Amino acid sequence: MRALFPGSFDPVTQGHQDVLRRAALLFDEVVVCVMSNPNKSGRFPVAERLELLRAAATDLSNVTVDSHTGGLLVDYCRDRGIDVVIRGVRGGADLDYELPMARMNHELAGVETFFIAADPSLAHISSTLVTTMNQQGRVPER
Template sequence: MKVAVYPGTFDPLTLGHVDIIRRGAHLVDKLVVGVTTNPSKEPMFSVAERLEMVRREIAEIPGNIDVVEFDSLLMEFAEEQGATAILRGLRAVADFEYEFQMAGMNQQLNDDIETVFLMADVSLQPIASKLVKEIARYGGSIDKFVPSAVAEDVRRHLGAGSR
């Protein structure tokens, strides 16, 4: 069975993430969406909220998809999941430079697990969770960048005074 891990913070889940999940699920027998926390980022949502958000938004995507929390090295998590590949989305040249370096480091940790890159859909390439949060914090509309229920989650979260 070909298993791939698609890791990320998904804070919040964007249409770009959903696109990569949909397309990635077609490529493997099982796709594990690994929800983690990046210590260098300040999350808007808790891990539990992000897990629920991802599960809700991908429920209708065909394929064998699991959504799992992890808090370890990516390669350790991938090994635990029985993965043969790490799936990563690319938006721009800047993404490629970072992802290329990360893939090289991960290969040094376990060269049995390949890194596979999917180019983001052209219409979704500018979307980044960080920018979505910034737009929302300043009262802008994020409806073009995230699923509608996620936009509501963000508005509700910001309306509750959490910044």
């Protein structure tokens, strides 16, 4: 079964890498995709995020890296024969945010969402936190 792990990955964190590695053990193929909105500017260029994801997946033979600009996530899945979307959740707030989207993806295109709970040792990490720490000259991880 093919699965999609979408996100902005702005920047890629150890939490993202953990979810990706665990998803790669569960699915035949995982496409990790930098989703970008042309109306928003990211902190890191898409090309750099793709490079970081490729580096994170070098030892995962069933993982491919891609990017997508604009359009619906379910259209990306439908065009590529992907039936499952992977989402990492750190806690209740993430689940509250993700659950309505999961329901809509299922309603629109029959795409299921597979939630992977964050490793407790990484649950406090977010792309925003990593960027803030980098700006302050403290690099917790990347």
